Amino acid sequence: MSIELQTQLIEQLKPLLKEEHFQEAFDHLTADESTSTRFLIKMELNRISAPCTRTIDLRDRSDLPCQEFQQGEQAHFLDAPSKEIFESSLALYQGEYTVGVYEEVIESFKTRRQKQNDQKAKENDVPKEEENSLLVPGIIMGNYCNRNEVRLTMAVKISASQLNGPELQGNTLDLSVNGARVKLSPANRIDMSKPVHIKLHYIDEEHLFDELARGMDYEIISSEDTDDNTAVLRLKRVDTSANLTNLLDSFISSYRQKYKLDINDIYQSAIAMGLERQYLPRLPHLPLYVGNKHNEPFISHMLLSQDNHALVNYFFDENDKGQMTSMLTPTRLRRIITEPKNPAHRLFFSFTHTVKGCIHFYSATLAELKAKKLLPLFLGFGAKKNGWRIFRIGCQKVDHNQPYRNASMPMDDREYSEMTEHKLSRISHVLELIDCTQSAAAGHYKAWFNDQDVNQLKIFAQRKVRSHQAQLVSLQFNERRGEARFAFKTLVTLTQGDKTCHAVTQNISGKGMQLTMDHPVEFDEKSTVILAFPKLQPLAGKVNLSNLPYRIVRTRKNGVTIHLAAEIGHDIHVGVEFIRRLIKHNADKLEQLTENNSEIKELADGMKNLLMRKLSSVPLFVEKTAKSGKLSALGIGPAANELTDMFAASSGKHLEFDLTPLFGEERFKQWVMSSIRESRPTDGLKTFEVFIEIARQPRGQVELYCYPLDELADRDEQLAMIQRCQRNGQFRALRLYIGAAAKPDMYYIRKEMDYITVQAPHKAKKVENMMWHLIGVGELLDITMEVQMRFPELHGQIANKG
Numbered sequence: 001m002s003i004e005l006q007t008q009l010i011e012q013l014k015p016l017l018k019e020e021h022f023q024e025a026f027d028h029l030t031a032d033e034s035t036s037t038r039f040l041i042k043m044e045l046n047r048i049s050a051p052c053t054r055t056i057d058l059r060d061r062s063d064l065p066c067q068e069f070q071q072g073e074q075a076h077f078l079d080a081p082s083k084e085i086f087e088s089s090l091a092l093y094q095g096e097y098t099v100g101v102y103e104e105v106i107e108s109f110k111t112r113r114q115k116q117n118d119q120k121a122k123e124n125d126v127p128k129e130e131e132n133s134l135l136v137p138g139i140i141m142g143n144y145c146n147r148n149e150v151r152l153t154m155a156v157k158i159s160a161s162q163l164n165g166p167e168l169q170g171n172t173l174d175l176s177v178n179g180a181r182v183k184l185s186p187a188n189r190i191d192m193s194k195p196v197h198i199k200l201h202y203i204d205e206e207h208l209f210d211e212l213a214r215g216m217d218y219e220i221i222s223s224e225d226t227d228d229n230t231a232v233l234r235l236k237r238v239d240t241s242a243n244l245t246n247l248l249d250s251f252i253s254s255y256r257q258k259y260k261l262d263i264n265d266i267y268q269s270a271i272a273m274g275l276e277r278q279y280l281p282r283l284p285h286l287p288l289y290v291g292n293k294h295n296e297p298f299i300s301h302m303l304l305s306q307d308n309h310a311l312v313n314y315f316f317d318e319n320d321k322g323q324m325t326s327m328l329t330p331t332r333l334r335r336i337i338t339e340p341k342n343p344a345h346r347l348f349f350s351f352t353h354t355v356k357g358c359i360h361f362y363s364a365t366l367a368e369l370k371a372k373k374l375l376p377l378f379l380g381f382g383a384k385k386n387g388w389r390i391f392r393i394g395c396q397k398v399d400h401n402q403p404y405r406n407a408s409m410p411m412d413d414r415e416y417s418e419m420t421e422h423k424l425s426r427i428s429h430v431l432e433l434i435d436c437t438q439s440a441a442a443g444h445y446k447a448w449f450n451d452q453d454v455n456q457l458k459i460f461a462q463r464k465v466r467s468h469q470a471q472l473v474s475l476q477f478n479e480r481r482g483e484a485r486f487a488f489k490t491l492v493t494l495t496q497g498d499k500t501c502h503a504v505t506q507n508i509s510g511k512g513m514q515l516t517m518d519h520p521v522e523f524d525e526k527s528t529v530i531l532a533f534p535k536l537q538p539l540a541g542k543v544n545l546s547n548l549p550y551r552i553v554r555t556r557k558n559g560v561t562i563h564l565a566a567e568i569g570h571d572i573h574v575g576v577e578f579i580r581r582l583i584k585h586n587a588d589k590l591e592q593l594t595e596n597n598s599e600i601k602e603l604a605d606g607m608k609n610l611l612m613r614k615l616s617s618v619p620l621f622v623e624k625t626a627k628s629g630k631l632s633a634l635g636i637g638p639a640a641n642e643l644t645d646m647f648a649a650s651s652g653k654h655l656e657f658d659l660t661p662l663f664g665e666e667r668f669k670q671w672v673m674s675s676i677r678e679s680r681p682t683d684g685l686k687t688f689e690v691f692i693e694i695a696r697q698p699r700g701q702v703e704l705y706c707y708p709l710d711e712l713a714d715r716d717e718q719l720a721m722i723q724r725c726q727r728n729g730q731f732r733a734l735r736l737y738i739g740a741a742a743k744p745d746m747y748y749i750r751k752e753m754d755y756i757t758v759q760a761p762h763k764a765k766k767v768e769n770m771m772w773h774l775i776g777v778g779e780l781l782d783i784t785m786e787v788q789m790r791f792p793e794l795h796g797q798i799a800n801k802g
Contacts, residue, residue, distance in 0.1 A: 380449020
């Protein structure tokens, strides 16, 4: 008998299972079948008619509201269609809850959900739906909740009241001893600044606690409005009654097996940490950490990522000594810290001047240049130099009341080692050094030049630093080398086929190096590159430092920066052996860029956490779709941000941002998707600039009009656009950084994923799918102030068109 006929026969026999004449009916219907077939059918009927002890809970799986359904001593949570299936299946087994009832409910639910997913997929194929691909959710990063108590997902009817306010009705969404998440209506009757008194009216037929019904006082932590004029509030209990604490603890403990643990905080933390792991290696800015010595602020540490080495390298002089601390002097740091609302102290202009092989650095803030009346001279002259740079400094004060360690899991250790905690406690502020330089805009700055004597700029010459004053700390999850890197410069000759060029090393390790060339050279990345070290050859004696095979790991900065690794075969690689000896014998003279010990790992992790509390930019993530890609999320902080607020104005939902004005469909394809397809995770991020006009409309509405810089190629056209935006409303300039994402590092969130998998496997799968679908990472950066400095006319100056 075929499987299909067996199934049909079983369905015929199901209603007769509990009947007295079942055996007669079974013998009659299976009379023509073999003994083995009859045995298999009888076994299956016995299996599905056996009592079932499994409960069915569809609250986290169904899109429909679920109600508690009591069957005997078991409580199930079913939506309306599943309840109908449950009751009809129950009738087949004469009111007994069997394995067959359980399987019928689950199978019908899966079938119904599959139909819904298929329908959604069809709707997503409609071009009209693609217009919403630029509506992107916000994920809060750098603020990971540590919960040391059990929180249950449970719905309890409540009433809530505030001082001199009406009593509102609602229910709990989850509950713990010291907190709760509740849903109340109407949302417009809630005052977020006042505490709220919550009464638990009804728990179940057996438990009605008088003290809980009298109510507890809570502080409102946050609120989220929904579409039906209700508010979801996150609450913290402020009532310190020991009796109430014991009662809540007893109540929650007794219901722990019946209700699901709430894992929403850990779920959100896992997503945010997974995105953080993608973003931080690509961080293009340089985090700086400010300490205090003899009542003077100073830069104590710098945090290195994969993409910010160029900023560190810029400040190395001819002796490989970093000169950044000479730009960020105690006086300048004090002004940045004490005058946070004056951006002129945080905009730096810098250039280098080389005389007889000696590199001299010149730097000044916008405030200093205005005070000395040397702004036109410095900008006009500096823009002509090769080392011309514009830097903006982001600044945040460290809140030492918050733990330095992110502990997202229950009972996680909230502190590092005593030594690491001490080092972090001495950091007063976190700065971000942001390179705002745009090479194509150098000509705009030259228009500032006037006929003043350039010798007046000598007052801005930086004092030479003879020793390294700031410790370089590398993001540990980004460091995958087996050996440490050291800052070292020497001439290198590269040859591949008929191509030959010269380059200078920026840093070295035993098996690799980073080089910078004078101009881009298109090497075949699949072929070997032959290296020679002409300046080091005299030190090598009889060892021949030429014809050394290396392979290209990645190129950046449009081919100017190149990373190489030694091609090691069965024979000894002469270059590797020589460089290792060079590092070993000069360890006290070379600046080590990376280290590998537990203390440094902890320190790097703590510094990363301080940085993530308030970023100067807005991280952006892109995920793949069936046809192309779409924006997956924006990384936001717990504090308000002008940039994200601008895109939230046109979106009606909480933590949702409409980036349609910025991208549109065409610009998203041209900028974002094309950049991702044309790059690799090891390449630098590509950048695009856009001018934005913020026009205020009647009734407080805001309209955004975006103009890509490449469509305003003419300088006069760019200036006219800025002036028009300022007349009609407000002007903003943004820079988009975008590149390809690396493979997800699921080990980074392994503890969170293990915990979620136990409590809610479907949510763990959702996190994993999101991480594996990421194809792009980047950020949005506000560069308005720097763009306005490109045009002397905006500052009452006459442009020098000569």
